[in-house]
Amino acid sequence: MKRQDSFSTYHPIVNLVYFIFTIGYALAFTHPVCLGMSFIGAFVYSVLLRGYDGFRTNIKYMIPLILLTALINPAFSHQGVTILTYFPSGNPLTLESIMYGIMAAFMLVTVICWFSCFNCVISSDKMVYLFGKAAPVLSLILSMTLRFIPDISGQFGKVYRAQRASGYKPKGSHFVRIRTGCHVFSAVVTWALERALVTADSMRSRGYGLSGRSAYSLYIFRKSDTKALAFILVCGLYVLAGSVCGGFAFWYYPSIRGSISGTLTVSMYVVYVCLICVPIYMQAKENFKIRKM
Numbered sequence: 162m163k164r165q166d167s168f169s170t171y172h173p174i175v176n177l178v179y180f181i182f183t184i185g186y187a188l189a190f191t192h193p194v195c196l197g198m199s200f201i202g203a204f205v206y207s208v209l210l211r212g213y214d215g216f217r218t219n220i221k222y223m224i225p226l227i228l229l230t231a232l233i234n235p236a237f238s239h240q241g242v243t244i245l246t247y248f249p250s251g252n253p254l255t256l257e258s259i260m261y262g263i264m265a266a267f268m269l270v271t272v273i274c275w276f277s278c279f280n281c282v283i284s285s286d287k288m289v290y291l292f293g294k295a296a297p298v299l300s301l302i303l304s305m306t307l308r309f310i311p312d313i314s315g316q317f318g319k320v321y322r323a324q325r326a327s328g329y330k331p332k333g334s335h336f337v338r339i340r341t342g343c344h345v346f347s348a349v350v351t352w353a354l355e356r357a358l359v360t361a362d363s364m365r366s367r368g369y370g371l372s373g374r375s376a377y378s379l380y381i382f383r384k385s386d387t388k389a390l391a392f393i394l395v396c397g398l399y400v401l402a403g404s405v406c407g408g409f410a411f412w413y414y415p416s417i418r419g420s421i422s423g424t425l426t427v428s429m430y431v432v433y434v435c436l437i438c439v440p441i442y443m444q445a446k447e448n449f450k451i452r453k454m
Contacts, residue, residue: 168440234262
Protein backbone atom coordinates (compact mmCIF):
# COMPACT_ATOMS: atom_id res chain seq x y z
CA MET A 162 0.00 0.00 0.00
CA LYS A 163 1.42 3.37 -1.06
CA ARG A 164 1.79 6.04 1.60
CA GLN A 165 2.11 9.77 1.15
CA ASP A 166 5.41 10.94 2.61
CA SER A 167 6.80 14.42 3.12
CA PHE A 168 9.30 14.23 0.26
CA SER A 169 6.55 13.39 -2.24
CA THR A 170 4.94 16.77 -1.56
CA TYR A 171 8.00 18.62 -2.86
CA HIS A 172 8.28 19.91 -6.40
CA PRO A 173 8.71 17.23 -9.11
CA ILE A 174 12.07 18.70 -10.13
CA VAL A 175 13.37 18.15 -6.59
CA ASN A 176 12.14 14.55 -6.65
CA LEU A 177 13.65 13.90 -10.09
CA VAL A 178 17.08 15.35 -9.25
CA TYR A 179 17.22 13.28 -6.07
CA PHE A 180 16.47 10.03 -7.87
CA ILE A 181 18.90 10.84 -10.68
CA PHE A 182 21.69 11.07 -8.11
CA THR A 183 20.68 8.08 -5.99
CA ILE A 184 19.92 5.68 -8.85
CA GLY A 185 22.89 6.88 -10.89
CA TYR A 186 25.32 6.43 -8.01
CA ALA A 187 23.83 3.04 -7.12
CA LEU A 188 24.66 1.94 -10.67
CA ALA A 189 28.06 3.64 -10.87
CA PHE A 190 29.72 2.92 -7.53
CA THR A 191 31.11 -0.53 -6.78
CA HIS A 192 32.57 0.56 -3.45
CA PRO A 193 31.17 -1.84 -0.79
CA VAL A 194 30.57 0.89 1.79
CA CYS A 195 28.70 3.01 -0.76
CA LEU A 196 26.60 0.05 -1.83
CA GLY A 197 25.81 -0.75 1.79
CA MET A 198 24.68 2.81 2.52
CA SER A 199 22.64 3.01 -0.67
CA PHE A 200 21.02 -0.38 -0.01
CA ILE A 201 20.03 0.53 3.56
CA GLY A 202 18.71 3.93 2.47
CA ALA A 203 16.66 2.46 -0.39
CA PHE A 204 15.30 -0.32 1.80
CA VAL A 205 14.28 2.03 4.64
CA TYR A 206 12.69 4.53 2.27
CA SER A 207 10.73 1.83 0.43
CA VAL A 208 9.38 0.55 3.75
CA LEU A 209 8.57 4.13 4.72
CA LEU A 210 6.59 4.54 1.50
CA ARG A 211 4.86 1.16 1.35
CA GLY A 212 4.74 0.01 4.97
CA TYR A 213 4.68 -3.66 5.87
CA ASP A 214 3.77 -4.66 2.31
CA GLY A 215 6.96 -3.02 1.10
CA PHE A 216 9.03 -4.80 3.73
CA ARG A 217 7.49 -8.17 2.88
CA THR A 218 7.92 -7.66 -0.86
CA ASN A 219 11.53 -6.56 -0.48
CA ILE A 220 12.45 -9.58 1.61
CA LYS A 221 10.57 -11.90 -0.75
CA TYR A 222 12.56 -10.97 -3.85
CA MET A 223 15.82 -9.70 -2.33
CA ILE A 224 17.01 -12.85 -0.57
CA PRO A 225 16.59 -15.23 -3.57
CA LEU A 226 17.99 -12.63 -5.97
CA ILE A 227 21.05 -11.93 -3.81
CA LEU A 228 21.78 -15.63 -3.34
CA LEU A 229 21.28 -16.44 -7.02
CA THR A 230 23.45 -13.59 -8.31
CA ALA A 231 26.15 -14.14 -5.70
CA LEU A 232 26.42 -17.83 -6.62
CA ILE A 233 26.34 -17.41 -10.39
CA ASN A 234 29.41 -15.15 -10.66
CA PRO A 235 31.95 -17.49 -8.95
CA ALA A 236 30.66 -20.37 -11.06
CA PHE A 237 31.49 -18.60 -14.34
CA SER A 238 34.18 -16.08 -13.38
CA HIS A 239 37.50 -17.48 -12.19
CA GLN A 240 39.56 -14.29 -12.08
CA GLY A 241 41.44 -13.24 -8.98
CA VAL A 242 44.67 -14.05 -7.20
CA THR A 243 43.25 -15.44 -3.93
CA ILE A 244 42.39 -19.05 -4.75
CA LEU A 245 40.23 -20.72 -2.09
CA THR A 246 39.68 -24.11 -3.70
CA TYR A 247 39.09 -25.79 -7.05
CA PHE A 248 35.90 -26.96 -8.73
CA PRO A 249 35.69 -30.58 -9.97
CA SER A 250 36.20 -29.16 -13.46
CA GLY A 251 39.60 -27.82 -12.39
CA ASN A 252 38.63 -24.13 -12.44
CA PRO A 253 39.61 -22.13 -9.35
CA LEU A 254 37.18 -20.60 -6.87
CA THR A 255 38.61 -17.20 -5.94
CA LEU A 256 37.78 -14.78 -3.15
CA GLU A 257 37.62 -11.92 -5.65
CA SER A 258 34.93 -13.61 -7.76
CA ILE A 259 32.83 -14.28 -4.64
CA MET A 260 33.10 -10.67 -3.47
CA TYR A 261 32.33 -9.35 -6.94
CA GLY A 262 29.24 -11.58 -7.11
CA ILE A 263 28.03 -10.29 -3.74
CA MET A 264 28.65 -6.71 -4.90
CA ALA A 265 26.72 -7.27 -8.15
CA ALA A 266 23.85 -8.87 -6.23
CA PHE A 267 23.52 -5.95 -3.83
CA MET A 268 23.82 -3.46 -6.67
CA LEU A 269 20.95 -5.16 -8.50
CA VAL A 270 18.56 -5.25 -5.54
CA THR A 271 19.52 -1.69 -4.54
CA VAL A 272 18.65 -0.32 -7.98
CA ILE A 273 15.37 -2.26 -8.00
CA CYS A 274 14.54 -0.87 -4.57
CA TRP A 275 15.32 2.70 -5.66
CA PHE A 276 13.10 2.30 -8.72
CA SER A 277 10.25 1.07 -6.51
CA CYS A 278 10.63 4.28 -4.50
CA PHE A 279 10.75 6.28 -7.73
CA ASN A 280 7.50 4.69 -8.86
CA CYS A 281 5.81 5.66 -5.59
CA VAL A 282 7.06 9.28 -5.55
CA ILE A 283 7.05 10.23 -9.24
CA SER A 284 3.41 9.87 -10.23
CA SER A 285 2.13 9.96 -13.80
CA ASP A 286 1.04 13.59 -13.30
CA LYS A 287 4.56 14.53 -12.24
CA MET A 288 6.02 12.69 -15.22
CA VAL A 289 3.78 14.56 -17.64
CA TYR A 290 4.67 17.84 -15.90
CA LEU A 291 8.41 17.18 -16.11
CA PHE A 292 8.61 16.04 -19.74
CA GLY A 293 5.28 17.15 -21.23
CA LYS A 294 6.65 20.23 -23.00
CA ALA A 295 10.04 18.89 -24.07
CA ALA A 296 8.90 15.40 -25.11
CA PRO A 297 5.11 15.03 -24.89
CA VAL A 298 4.93 11.58 -26.50
CA LEU A 299 7.74 10.23 -24.32
CA SER A 300 6.20 11.66 -21.15
CA LEU A 301 2.83 10.08 -21.99
CA ILE A 302 4.46 6.69 -22.65
CA LEU A 303 6.47 6.88 -19.42
CA SER A 304 3.45 7.88 -17.35
CA MET A 305 1.39 5.03 -18.81
CA THR A 306 4.24 2.57 -18.27
CA LEU A 307 4.65 3.56 -14.62
CA ARG A 308 0.95 2.96 -14.02
CA PHE A 309 0.74 -0.20 -16.10
CA ILE A 310 1.87 -2.82 -13.58
CA PRO A 311 -0.11 -1.48 -10.58
CA ASP A 312 -3.24 -1.05 -12.70
CA ILE A 313 -2.88 -4.50 -14.27
CA SER A 314 -2.44 -6.10 -10.85
CA GLY A 315 -5.56 -4.38 -9.54
CA GLN A 316 -7.56 -5.34 -12.62
CA PHE A 317 -6.50 -8.98 -12.28
CA GLY A 318 -7.98 -8.99 -8.79
CA LYS A 319 -11.24 -7.42 -9.95
CA VAL A 320 -11.69 -9.81 -12.87
CA TYR A 321 -10.80 -12.81 -10.72
CA ARG A 322 -13.42 -11.89 -8.13
CA ALA A 323 -15.98 -11.27 -10.87
CA GLN A 324 -15.24 -14.67 -12.40
CA ARG A 325 -15.71 -16.38 -9.05
CA ALA A 326 -19.01 -14.57 -8.51
CA SER A 327 -20.12 -15.76 -11.97
CA GLY A 328 -19.52 -19.39 -11.07
CA TYR A 329 -15.98 -20.02 -12.27
CA LYS A 330 -14.30 -21.88 -9.43
CA PRO A 331 -10.48 -21.93 -9.26
CA LYS A 332 -10.61 -25.32 -7.53
CA GLY A 333 -10.79 -28.59 -9.43
CA SER A 334 -8.74 -30.24 -12.14
CA HIS A 335 -5.78 -28.58 -13.84
CA PHE A 336 -7.88 -28.06 -16.95
CA VAL A 337 -10.49 -26.08 -14.98
CA ARG A 338 -7.81 -23.92 -13.39
CA ILE A 339 -6.15 -23.26 -16.74
CA ARG A 340 -9.50 -22.35 -18.30
CA THR A 341 -10.28 -19.95 -15.46
CA GLY A 342 -6.84 -18.39 -15.77
CA CYS A 343 -7.30 -17.95 -19.51
CA HIS A 344 -10.65 -16.22 -18.97
CA VAL A 345 -9.07 -13.82 -16.48
CA PHE A 346 -6.01 -13.16 -18.66
CA SER A 347 -8.12 -12.57 -21.78
CA ALA A 348 -10.38 -10.11 -19.96
CA VAL A 349 -7.43 -8.17 -18.52
CA VAL A 350 -5.58 -7.98 -21.86
CA THR A 351 -8.75 -6.73 -23.58
CA TRP A 352 -9.22 -4.12 -20.86
CA ALA A 353 -5.60 -2.96 -21.12
CA LEU A 354 -5.68 -2.59 -24.92
CA GLU A 355 -9.01 -0.78 -24.84
CA ARG A 356 -7.79 1.57 -22.14
CA ALA A 357 -4.61 2.36 -24.09
CA LEU A 358 -6.63 3.25 -27.19
CA VAL A 359 -9.09 5.38 -25.20
CA THR A 360 -6.22 7.22 -23.50
CA ALA A 361 -4.47 7.91 -26.81
CA ASP A 362 -7.68 9.18 -28.45
CA SER A 363 -8.51 11.30 -25.41
CA MET A 364 -5.08 12.96 -25.33
CA ARG A 365 -5.15 13.57 -29.09
CA SER A 366 -8.61 15.15 -28.92
CA ARG A 367 -7.37 17.51 -26.20
CA GLY A 368 -4.53 18.69 -28.39
CA TYR A 369 -1.81 17.03 -26.35
CA GLY A 370 1.61 17.53 -27.91
CA LEU A 371 0.62 20.40 -30.21
CA SER A 372 2.98 23.37 -30.35
CA GLY A 373 1.84 26.37 -28.32
CA ARG A 374 -0.51 24.32 -26.19
CA SER A 375 -0.76 25.61 -22.62
CA ALA A 376 -1.04 23.30 -19.64
CA TYR A 377 -2.41 23.76 -16.16
CA SER A 378 0.00 22.87 -13.38
CA LEU A 379 -0.63 22.23 -9.71
CA TYR A 380 3.04 22.50 -8.81
CA ILE A 381 4.55 25.70 -7.45
CA PHE A 382 8.26 26.07 -6.73
CA ARG A 383 8.36 27.20 -3.10
CA LYS A 384 11.18 28.38 -0.87
CA SER A 385 11.39 24.95 0.74
CA ASP A 386 11.84 23.42 -2.73
CA THR A 387 14.73 25.79 -3.40
CA LYS A 388 16.46 24.82 -0.15
CA ALA A 389 15.93 21.10 -0.74
CA LEU A 390 17.14 21.30 -4.35
CA ALA A 391 20.22 23.30 -3.35
CA PHE A 392 21.11 20.78 -0.63
CA ILE A 393 20.65 17.80 -2.97
CA LEU A 394 22.73 19.45 -5.69
CA VAL A 395 25.56 20.36 -3.31
CA CYS A 396 25.70 16.84 -1.87
CA GLY A 397 25.35 15.14 -5.24
CA LEU A 398 27.97 17.28 -6.98
CA TYR A 399 30.40 16.90 -4.06
CA VAL A 400 30.13 13.12 -4.29
CA LEU A 401 30.56 13.33 -8.06
CA ALA A 402 33.66 15.53 -7.78
CA GLY A 403 35.12 13.30 -5.07
CA SER A 404 34.54 10.16 -7.13
CA VAL A 405 36.32 11.77 -10.10
CA CYS A 406 39.27 12.40 -7.77
CA GLY A 407 39.28 8.73 -6.76
CA GLY A 408 37.56 8.97 -3.40
CA PHE A 409 35.35 5.96 -4.10
CA ALA A 410 37.82 4.01 -6.22
CA PHE A 411 37.59 0.27 -5.61
CA TRP A 412 38.72 -2.80 -7.55
CA TYR A 413 37.89 -6.48 -7.23
CA TYR A 414 40.24 -7.87 -9.89
CA PRO A 415 42.93 -9.05 -9.90
CA SER A 416 42.97 -8.37 -6.14
CA ILE A 417 40.62 -6.52 -3.78
CA ARG A 418 41.89 -3.00 -3.14
CA GLY A 419 40.58 0.54 -2.95
CA SER A 420 40.02 3.68 -0.90
CA ILE A 421 38.48 2.89 2.48
CA SER A 422 39.59 5.37 5.13
CA GLY A 423 41.20 8.35 3.43
CA THR A 424 40.19 11.90 4.38
CA LEU A 425 38.41 12.48 1.07
CA THR A 426 36.70 9.09 1.23
CA VAL A 427 35.42 9.60 4.79
CA SER A 428 34.08 13.06 3.92
CA MET A 429 32.31 11.54 0.92
CA TYR A 430 30.78 8.89 3.18
CA VAL A 431 29.21 11.63 5.30
CA VAL A 432 27.94 13.64 2.33
CA TYR A 433 26.62 10.53 0.58
CA VAL A 434 24.67 9.50 3.68
CA CYS A 435 23.22 13.03 3.89
CA LEU A 436 22.13 12.77 0.25
CA ILE A 437 20.52 9.36 0.64
CA CYS A 438 18.72 10.27 3.87
CA VAL A 439 17.06 13.45 2.56
CA PRO A 440 13.51 11.97 2.31
CA ILE A 441 13.96 9.98 5.53
CA TYR A 442 15.01 13.14 7.37
CA MET A 443 12.08 15.09 5.93
CA GLN A 444 9.60 12.46 7.06
CA ALA A 445 11.16 12.25 10.54
CA LYS A 446 10.99 16.03 10.82
CA GLU A 447 7.35 16.02 9.75
CA ASN A 448 6.47 13.30 12.27
CA PHE A 449 8.22 15.25 15.02
CA LYS A 450 6.17 18.36 14.20
CA ILE A 451 2.93 16.37 14.25
CA ARG A 452 3.72 14.82 17.63
CA LYS A 453 4.70 18.19 19.04
CA MET A 454 1.36 19.79 18.10
